[in-house]
Amino acid sequence: MIDKILADLVVTFHVAFVVFVVTGGLLVLRWPRLAWLHLPCALWGAWVELSGWICPLTPLEISLRVAAGEAGYTGGFLEHYVIPMLYPAGLTRGIQVGLGVAVLVVNVAAYGAVVRRVRRSVRTDREG
Numbered sequence: 001m002i003d004k005i006l007a008d009l010v011v012t013f014h015v016a017f018v019v020f021v022v023t024g025g026l027l028v029l030r031w032p033r034l035a036w037l038h039l040p041c042a043l044w045g046a047w048v049e050l051s052g053w054i055c056p057l058t059p060l061e062i063s064l065r066v067a068a069g070e071a072g073y074t075g076g077f078l079e080h081y082v083i084p085m086l087y088p089a090g091l092t093r094g095i096q097v098g099l100g101v102a103v104l105v106v107n108v109a110a111y112g113a114v115v116r117r118v119r120r121s122v123r124t125d126r127e128g
Contacts, residue, residue, distance in 0.1 A: 003068035010061040014086055017057075021045035022103055025110025032114055042107045049100030052093065 020027075022045075024038035048055050 001068070003064045004070065007061050007064035007068060007070075010057055010064060011086070014055070014057045014061070017041065018045065018086065022106060025107035025114075028114055029110055029117075032118070035111070035114070038107075039111075042103060046100045046103045046107075049096050049103065052096065 020038065021042050024034065024042060028035045028038055047053070
């Protein structure tokens with residue numbers, strides 16, 4: 001029972017991490033200090049997608065599911081709705097690279113806006 005709960009927690013964290021990787025740059029626009037957390041996460045997420053690596057959370061979750069006596073992702077809300085977001089059917093290497101590039105583009109744009117905002121602020125401080 002505890003292994004199943006831990007596996008569900010790993011999947012929940014995994015989804016939250018993926019959402020943070022993709023959208024965290026937008027949060028940095030509001031809270032610039034969040035960049036110290038987001039930037040390494042975004043680089044890791046992009047690296048995993050672009051390199052074709054498997055995130056270590058995936059084997060951890062699978063091992064917990066096996067320890068819980070489960071054979072796969074059947075049953076339960078997390079297994080039915082969340083896991084297909086992380087591991088969609090038909091995921092190809094090309095799609096994976098596209099996702100990695102999308103993560104980089106969204107975050108480079110967000111961080112570009114942060115840099116422009118900081119530069120504007122510094123210029124305003126010097127002039128005023």
